[in-house]
Amino acid sequence: MAFIPYGRQYVDDDDVAAVVKVLRGDWLTQGPNVADFEEAFAQKVGARFAVSFSNGTAALHGAYYAAGVGKGDQVITSPMTFVATANAARFLGAHVRFVDVDPSTLCMDPDRLQEMVSPRTKVIAPVSYAGYPVPLDKITAVARSVGAIVVEDACHALGASREGGMVGAQADMTVFSFHPVKHITTAEGGMVTTNNEELARRLRLFRSHGVERDPSRMSRNDGPWYYEMVDLGYNYRLTDIQCALGLSQLAKLDRFVQARRRIARRYAELLKGVPPVGLPPHHPGHSYHLYPIRVPAERRRDVFEALRREGVGVQVHYLPVHMHPYYKDLYGIPDDDLPNALNYYRETISLPMFPSLEDHEQDRVVELLSSYLG
Ligand SMILES: *Cc1c(COP(=O)(O)O)cnc(C)c1O
Numbered sequence: 001m002a003f004i005p006y007g008r009q010y011v012d013d014d015d016v017a018a019v020v021k022v023l024r025g026d027w028l029t030q031g032p033n034v035a036d037f038e039e040a041f042a043q044k045v046g047a048r049f050a051v052s053f054s055n056g057t058a059a060l061h062g063a064y065y066a067a068g069v070g071k072g073d074q075v076i077t078s079p080m081t082f083v084a085t086a087n088a089a090r091f092l093g094a095h096v097r098f099v100d101v102d103p104s105t106l107c108m109d110p111d112r113l114q115e116m117v118s119p120r121t122k123v124i125a126p127v128s129y130a131g132y133p134v135p136l137d138k139i140t141a142v143a144r145s146v147g148a149i150v151v152e153d154a155c156h157a158l159g160a161s162r163e164g165g166m167v168g169a170q171a172d173m174t175v176f177s178f179h180p181v182k183h184i185t186t187a188e189g190g191m192v193t194t195n196n197e198e199l200a201r202r203l204r205l206f207r208s209h210g211v212e213r214d215p216s217r218m219s220r221n222d223g224p225w226y227y228e229m230v231d232l233g234y235n236y237r238l239t240d241i242q243c244a245l246g247l248s249q250l251a252k253l254d255r256f257v258q259a260r261r262r263i264a265r266r267y268a269e270l271l272k273g274v275p276p277v278g279l280p281p282h283h284p285g286h287s288y289h290l291y292p293i294r295v296p297a298e299r300r301r302d303v304f305e306a307l308r309r310e311g312v313g314v315q316v317h318y319l320p321v322h323m324h325p326y327y328k329d330l331y332g333i334p335d336d337d338l339p340n341a342l343n344y345y346r347e348t349i350s351l352p353m354f355p356s357l358e359d360h361e362q363d364r365v366v367e368l369l370s371s372y373l374g
Contacts, residue, residue, distance in 0.1 A: 004361050005313040007181035007290075008354045010256065011249075018248040022241045033243035038191070040250055045158075045168025047193035049200035052243065053207060056155045056177025058236040059190030060088035063173045064123055066192075066202035067149040069094050073122040077153070078108040079320035079341040081127040085153045086321050094122065096331075098322050100338040105281050106130065109340070110138035121148045126171075128157035130280055130317070131260075131287040133167050140171075151175060155190075158183040159257035160287035167287075168193040173203075178242075181354075182289060183256055184249035186242035209233045259355035260288040263362065267291055267351065270366040276373050278347070290317055291353040295373060297346040304349055306372045312365055315350045 022033060034052060042050035053059035069075060071093035077085050079098040086096045097116055102109040108126040117124070124143045126134040134152065143150045152171035154160070160167040168174045173196075176182075178189030192203050205212065210233030215221050218228050238246075264286070271277050271293065278294030280286075295303055307314045320341040322333040335342050351365055 001311050001364075003311045003313060004352045004357070004365065005354070006315045006350050006352050008356070009180040009185045010252070010355050011185070011245075014251075015245055015248045018244040019241055022244045027240045029237060029239040029241075031240040033240040033247060034238065037238075037243035037246045037250070040247055041191055042193060044250060044253065045166045045174070045193055047169045047174070048195045049197065050191050050193045051200055051203040051207065052238040052246075053190040053192065054236045054238055055188040056175060056179065056182075056190035057084040057088060058207075058234070059175045059177070059192050060084055060125075060151070060153065061091050061234075062203050062206045062236060063151045063175050063192050064089055064092055064094070064125075065206045066173065066194075066199045067123045067151060069122045072120070074118065074120045075123045075125060076113065076116055076121060076148075077125040077321075078127045078129070079322050079338050080106055080129050080318060080344065081153060081321060082155070082318060083321055083324060085125055085127055086327070089123070089125075095120075096321075096327075098320075098333065098338060098341075100340045101129070101344065103340050103344070105132055105134065105283075106344065107132060107134035108139065110135070110142065113139060113142050117142055117146045117148065119146060121146050123151050124148050125151045125153055127153040128160060128167060130290040130292055131156045131160050132281055132283050133157055133160040133162040133285050133287075135162070136170055143172075149173070155179075155182060156289035157287055158289075159253055160283075161285035162283075167285075169195070172196065173199060178246060178249075183260075183287065184246065184253055186238065186246040186249070189238050189242050189246060205231060206233045207236045209235060256355045257287050260353060261286070263353060263355075263357055264288045264291060266359070266362060267293075267366070270362070271369075274366065274370045274373055277369065288353055290350045292317055292348045292350045294344070294347040295349060297343075299373065300347055300349065303369065303372050307349075307365070307368055310368050312352065312368060314352075316345070316348060317350050318345070320345055
């Protein structure tokens, strides 16, 4: 029986043709596809600006830089995320604090956030875990009360929406990833969206060596060749080849999200017959990057191993970030300081979830679960 991964890209002939066309043209990087992809992306999520990056981690790094994060500042995030959300704050010398998750969303609990903020809080970085659009109202109010900026890590949540709009249009900045398991892919790739022109300018500066080319912002101007470097930046650019793929993938986003939602509804229906399984939190605007279920903690490992043995590529998302050795050495936060994240980690298994997952494959996953848990 064919191996079923937990996630995989969907790339078709249009995508291939779009990439080949760039390869035969004049610009492999920094050509017209970059601005076209950014513009189409901004329009899709309803934001004024979109700035592309070479991957989602670079995009997070750029967003924290644009927010003004520096040495000794505090960045507050959720422990239930990929390590990059915290790491990118460490790149800038910030202290990372973790707020436990609300079990009804698996995203940052805004009531606990209130107790953790201080005048040193520069960024609050909630994570829209699995594609559930993190409720932003309270988080934004807390951020405003201390002058912090909200950077939503929406690497799981492209295509998701909440009251008042799409994910990508509401936080001060929203970060996306185009890794192959995410909603759309450019192989590696990332994006930051914002409605704030100054933040967009700082994002672009950071992406390309801190080089300023706008004559009105330069300290002098020696001639038409002249540019100057005003801050330490990186080469975090996305290529024209990748942006052409991104454009072609973006045109399929609605179909991808519909397919993911259909698969989620079908799992919910099929899993009704498997009583010890807990379903992921529901939200009408959920875009289902993942489909993580909960099983009794004492059965999790056996069930996981059995599914893997049967060729189902289940995964666990995630070991809470504060429990990784690097963060344990740095902060020494006891595992059970964040009990909701810890309990969730002990019980969760991510089932296969990607647009081309077929009904018979899904049936098989549920049958296997049911036979090992029933
Ligand atoms: C994928 C992901 C990232 C990082 O993205 P890359 O493109 O792999 O660098 C960051 N945060 C979360 C929650 C992710 O899932």
